[in-house]
Amino acid sequence: MKILKKLAITASAIAMMSVGAQAAGEIKVGSAGGVTGPIAELVAAIVKGRQVAVDHVNSSGGLLGGDTMKLVIADSACDPKAAVDAGNKLVNVEQVVAIIGPSCSGATNGMVSSVTIPAGVTVLSDSATAPSISELKDNDTVFRASASDAYQGKAIADLVWKAGIKKVAVTYSNDDYNAGIANVFTTEYKALGGEITGNQAHEPNKASYRSELSTLNQGGPEALALFAYYGSSGITIIKNSLENGLFGKFYAADGMFDNSVIGQIGADNLKGNLWITQAASDTEDASYKAFAEAYKAAGGDPEAPYAAHGYDVAFLMALAIEKAGSADRSKISAALRAVAGPEGEVVRPGEWEKAKKLIAEGKDVNYEGAAGINDFDKNGDVTGLFSVNIVGDDGTWSRSMLK
């Protein structure tokens, strides 16, 4: 029983610490993400994006009457159990105004259904893309800044079809995100008149995909539509294909977009044969440039998947709090819709002082994010803009907008 006593003391000490930590003049926003778990490597970049936005806000005036905006990290581990626990901590212990994140659709689904919708806390996810989230009865408290898979799947299908490719093979990593996009892609591509010669899920994290690729290569596909995370299987699949001459053209979605794809496979090997769509605004766009500069200055790689979305959600949330005029949970949802546009004066990443002034003057603002326009539809979703990335002559990503 001695141990028990010691543990009890430790536990209460922990509880005391958390009570004591409520600093004055600080407005807390929850920052949930799969810091550990299967897509941890993506989440690190996203969380950094969120922090860069918060630094912008705090370094140019802060929120409301000079309060600092504080992100409270909670690990949703890409697991609904962990996400519900994380949500509970953010909502009840940290008493956050609103939550940005979590990263995985499953974690988001669990957290919003079980915690935040009942509590009336607004959630703005940067990378949860499952269509089922749109259908939740959420009292307009669940938003996301990344387009539902439905949009991107269609965008890729159009891209492939317009490139004059009539037959493709499809493979997708068997996880919530990639399975969803693959599903939409297949439907849309067939609707355009294309032929799917083979459609296979693959288990991520295998050492080799040569046998799967060899099977998929049957039936004369002209390209491979590859829906995977670059880390868990995407890079291996491209390597295996190129090394063995199985596929020469790849169309992929944004889970594949990362500099390590070029780093690991080599720019020369990828020139002219890899197209990756991405929900992001034009790199020539002022919004994106502002973000990229700041993100680079913070020591990150702005092209990491969803890093721009991470920035946008944090910035949008700051705008919403400013618009709401107080750290009142119940006002965030409406304020979020107001600051996202489409009406009002355009505000871009980094332009916090301008935005603050406009809001103070009672004018409408319309945030045009680094990752797209961010106008919410009735489900709290964005349609998003899509760009396509190829490896350019200088060996780095070269981006152009779709449509």
Add this chain to the structure above:
Amino acid sequence: MDAFYGYMLYGISLATMGGIYAVLTLGLNVQWGFTGLFNAGIAGFFGIGAYTTAILTTAPTHRHLGGYEMPYVVGFLAAMLLCGIIAYLVGKVCLRLRSDYLAIATIGIAEIFRLILKNETWATNGPRGVSEIPKPFEHWPEPWNQFAFLALVLVIVAIVYVLVEVARKSPWGRVMTAIRENEPSAKAAGKNVEVFRMEGFVIGCMIMALAGALMAHYLKFVDPNATDPLLATFLVWVMLIVGGSANNKGAILGAFLMWVVWSATEIVTSRLPDELAIRAAYIRIFLIGLMLQIFLQKFPQGILPEKRPTVPKSNRNSETV
């Protein structure tokens, strides 16, 4: 929002999760504590329970099999029944094996279940999971619905505890202990060891399925990631070892305690600067592992040791001589 009210709600969620884990840990205790069966595939049975009730109780949908809108009770019972049948089949295959073979076999089976959940999209909606699972009392006003759900969980913990405790003290339980301590002599005493081990295994798995079902309703969502071995298998083992295996009170205590430790440590680590807070997530896992090691070495009996006349644990020397 009032701070005190917030802590109370968090307390409720801690207790609810702790309670669900307590059911899981009691299930494991029947297998490991009583019978000496090393089940390392807890996540698999947990997942079967969660998905069964999810499919039966959700509203009709095109995404996955079912949507039968059955009452919760049906969901719970079906989860336990189905899991019992599967456990029986698994047991037929695996129970002849010694402890660590059983561990490897069950972990393999849990992985196969996970692959099935991911690949049989027509039934489970694959990796996208089953959403909008109804939650008992969810239409009651806040915070009463949370209290009510907690009460439901605690009542179930109490029922499972009483049943398991009665079983432990019954002749059946005593035979179980005898088998665990000294299988040859139990055999010699004319006990059909196979049958007893099977009973322990199946009952344990059914309890785990019940916990899975509770979890599915609590989360209102379940996907294959929810059967990740870290939180669904490993943590349960730590709970049982820390609490005290073969002691049902210990199992419950361990579950609540470790869940509080697991959950509440993050409140501390999230105070760290961002970069560190992210890395601290790993340190949290490290510390839980370390805590387990300390208990294994210094307090192998756990916080509440087994309550029986002290018989020295049979060690390997006497097994082989």
Add this chain to the structure above:
Amino acid sequence: MSVIELQSVYGGYGDTEILHGVSLKVEPGEIVVVIGPNGAGKSTAMKSVFGLLHLTKGEVLLDGAPITNTPPEQVVRKGVCYVPQTENIFQSLTVEENLEMGAYVREDDFKPRLDEIYELFPPLAEKRKQSAGTLSGGQRQMVAMGKALMLEPKILLLDEPTAGLSPKFRGEIFSIVKTINGLGTPILMVEQNAKQALTIADQGYVLVDGQNKFAGSGRDLLEDPEVAEMFLGGGKAAGGENDG
């Protein structure tokens, strides 16, 4: 001075006491046989020499020096070799490798000793590259004994060497035991085949319920009517089960 002496030892496994005061002695050059009914603690008494169970009372002396409760790996280094009843060879190793393992604790060159062992057991010499698991029962016993003899031990402990063997091999084993002893190694042996064993024994002990019941020279015990009635009459006092 006795090579091995047990002075009224008590002990067992866990909290079950099996030996309740057993005494016995092996003098230089002797074959000593321990017999008794199943569960009498014969093998247990032998294991107590080898440090395989915990003694609570009494002393075990090797050449007059106490070795009570010394762990087996150290008892070996002191020159005591023990051949268990079962699992007494490394089945997947070749015959020669088994013998080499027998000499594991030797630091010097054991090649000459190896040749001596092959001379003693000619069948092994032919099969030196064969894996020991493929040998017949009798030959396995030879490997087991040969392996133990590699150390040139002060005393050899044999736990029911003939258990499970056919009568023909039994005779062979007993004659090997006699030969080994003839070369100067004292032997302490536990046996179920009491009659045959006592025939070659210099000294015999009868244990019952973990205590000494009779003791005397092999011949005396063979002729003792009470012993004869208890253990020799039926001739097949149970098979080869372990009495541990």
Add this chain to the structure above:
Amino acid sequence: MAEFINFYFIPGLILGSIYALGAIGITMTFVILRFANFAHGESMTLGVYFAWTLVQLTGLHPLVVMPIAMVLTVLYALSIDRIFYKPLRNAPVVMLVVASFGLMLMTRSVVQFFWGVQLKSVLPGIQKPIMVLDYLRISPKHMMIIISALVLMFAVHYLLTYTKIGKAMRAMSDSPELARLTGIDTEKVVLATWVVGAALACAAGVFLAIDTHVETRMGFKLLLPMFAAAILGGVGRPYGALVGGLIIGLAEEISSYPFIGTEPLLNPGYKAGVAFAIMIGILIWRPSGLFKGKVF
């Protein structure tokens, strides 16, 4: 046929060699220390990160720095044994298994903490395969993997057959009890087991990293197939582990070959299940494995 060899058989062989090297450590720990070491995969991961760091520092080929990484991995394994396993040597086996389960997570978190979770590579770029006999294609790095794996397998064979400690290891895997009675220094054999197991785990990990990339959960992914290989070969049978590893590797790859028609025989989503299925089958019908291993 060429397709079968190039895309199913050769990948299977490479994967199999990686499993085989890893499984040797598992099978030896299983029989000599009497427990299933769940942390073995993480020794592999850690070894790879050592190798990666060395590659970054020196700019040399991963195979060149591999020996140093192996030494570091061995040191890690020995200290883990000292701190966590030795105190439990006389405790019930299951305590050791649970301890290794804990170490698995601890080691992985340490790797994730120090090296981060970003994907890394020890050998960037792609290599076009060399064509042999007009239809056989094998890339230079795969040649290197297969040759290095063979060299290591021969080294293990030499160790086990011609050295005193190697024979003692085999003796102890045959019967730990008899080894003790024979006076074999069992602690020394235990240490040797860790040395061999950790060194081979590191090598297997580096081979996998050369073939694919470096990632914090790579060891865990291999753990179950390696268990399967060890059990298939027979617990305590190093040669069995080699054969078992090759069989599991080949079976995983070949399972999705379109033997009938053009559809894969097995949905590749279930590929990972092949190893488990083989393992469970073996446990049911022949728990001693192909090479008559130990059954506890």
